[in-house]
Amino acid sequence: MTATMPRLGAMMFLQFFIWGAWFVTLGTYLVSGPLQASASQVATAFLSQSVGAIVAPFLVGLIADRYFAAQRILALLHLAGAALMWGASTATSFPAFAGFVFGYMLLFMPTLALANSVAMRHMQSPEKQFPPVRVAGSIGWIVAGLLIGWLGWEQTRSLELTFRMAAIASAVLGLYALTLPHTPPLARERDAKLGEILGLDAALHLLRSRAYLVFFLASIAICIPLSFYYNFTNPFLNDVGVRGAAGLQSLGQMSEVLLMLAMPFLFVRLGVKVMLAVGMAAWVLRYVMFAFGDADAGFALLVIGIVLHGICYDFFFVTGQIYTDARAGQAFRSSAQGFITLATYGVGMLIGTFLSGAVVEHYTTEAGPDWQQIWLFPAGVAFVVLVAFLFLFHDRPAAPPAAAAPH
Template sequence: MTSTMPRLSAMMFLQFFIWGAWFVTLGTYLVQGPLQASASQVATAFLSQSIGAIVAPFLVGLIADRYFAAQRILAVLHLAGAALLWGASVATSFSTFAACVMAYMLLFMPTLALVNSIAMRHMQAPEKQFPPVRVAGSIGWIVAGVLIGWLGWEQGQRLELTFRMAATASLLLGLYALSLPHTPPLERQRNARLGEILGLETAARLLKSRSYLVFFLASIAICIPLSFYYNFTNPFLNDLGVRGAAGLQSLGQVSEVLLMLAMPFLFVRLGVKVMLAVGMAAWVLRYVMFAFGDPGSGFALLVIGIVLHGICYDFFFVTGQIYTDAHAGPEHRSSAQGFITLATYGVGMLIGTFLSGAVVEHYTTEAGRDWQQIWLFPAGVALVVLVAFLFLFRERPAAAPATH
């Protein structure tokens, strides 16, 4: 079992290295690269993540979990993904590029659930062993960002190479997955009902709780401003002339790693409501920092805004996963996590992606983009969500023991 942990960590490292290698700089490549995409086209490209998140439970639940060993379908998805990423790097029109990225994300998003499933199935105590393994994924994302900055691909306008780097890593993980511990479907997964597989029964059970319903709606709503960060932070920093923007953004993952390790300690002392509220407040503060930051005297504001990612992500999303787990119970754990992922990365970011593209386009003139107004918009949305959450959410005592 001990020798398995490094192998699972390597899997996580490659999984998130692939994602971080091209996704962070996607907006900049589209706007400044050979495709010269509009803000709406940038939003369309990022839309692939949301559609992939919505499709993922169907692919994993209906196919992988019932008929194939998880490590084998992980291998197939990443090998096919490598070809699509390479295709995106050589696309000469936006329509071809968007088709490659859309097809790729339909394959990639299910792999996020697959790597979690493979890892947890081979752990005796997932609640203790999973965080260090998952941290390797955040390190992979950091390494990808640092490499892009070190190689100067943003300044040299060679961001098509990020897709080729990701394609190479995807090929490597596809081959490596075949050597991972055998993870066949469980008997109960083979015989599960359709509603159980897709998480519909679990969803109905969770949403009967008023506190969970408020959390669920807040999760969808907070992902609307989240889309602005994922879609337009890198183009924003490059517009300002910040050198090595992708490397600078990796500071967000550094803070995420540090705070993730402190989560059990913080959760017990602060509780669900405070953790979730602080996470949402961090989104408001981050966008205000971006609105008033600049590469000169206001550079510290940009750095603080990026470093706040640890609080933004861990305090809201990781706390939300723990809260969901506490409400669902052991029998419904997997389907409950799939349900909240579909709601956030699927529905919430789908709305946010459309809205972010429209807002950026609205504040774009011949003189350029009015980034201050652009960032104040998601700051306002996040503030409204925070205030509504504070008034409506009532923490259930049963959700407190979250570190089990």
């Protein structure tokens, strides 16, 4: 079991290196690159993530939990995705580019739940073993950002190379996944039921708990402001004159790594509600920092806002994955992870993606975007979600996440 952890860590490294290699600078490539996209088109491209996330629980519930080994499906999706990612780098029009990216994200988003499932199935104590393995994913994202900054692809407007770098890494992970520990489907021996195949059984099982229902709705709502960060932070930093913005943004993943290592200690002592609430509060603070920061006297505010990513992501999303795994139980783990992916990267960011494009266009004039007003909008949304969560979420101590193999 101990020897398996480094292998799972390598899987996570490649999984998130691929994502970070192109996703961070996507908005800048679309706005400043050869496609000259509008804010609405940027939002449309990012919409591919949400569509893929909505499809993910169906694919994972239909295939990984029932018919095929999870690591083999992971391999197939990454190998096919490599071809689509390379195609995106060659697209000369926005419709063609969007087609490649939408196709790619339909394949990539299910791999997030699959990678989690592969990891969790080979851990005896996920609440202690998962955070260090997941740290390798954060390191992969960091390496991708630093590499883009070091190569100067933002300054030389060579961001099409980010897609090719992601394509190569995706092919590597596709081959590597075939060597991962065998992760057979848990449900093979059972008679197929429609609700089970579509992941509806996992959803009904989880949402039976009032506390989980509140968490589920909060997950959707907090991902509305999250879309603003993913879609427009890199264009914002480049627009205000920050050099090597992708490299600077990797500071967020560096803080994520440090906090991820502390997750087992913090999780036991703070509990689910405090961890989730602190994560949401960090989103409010981050957007306020962005609203009043700039590349000169306010540069420190930008840095603080980026560094807050560790709290934003680990305290809410990683805690949410652990909480979901605890509530799901062994029979629904893969489907449950796909289900929470649907809530966050699917429904929540679908709404947020449409909204972020509309808000940026609303506050953009001939002089350019009014970034202060743009960032104050998601700050306000995150604050409302935080207050509602604090009043409504009451988890039952009878089923603490740490006692049920969290994810």
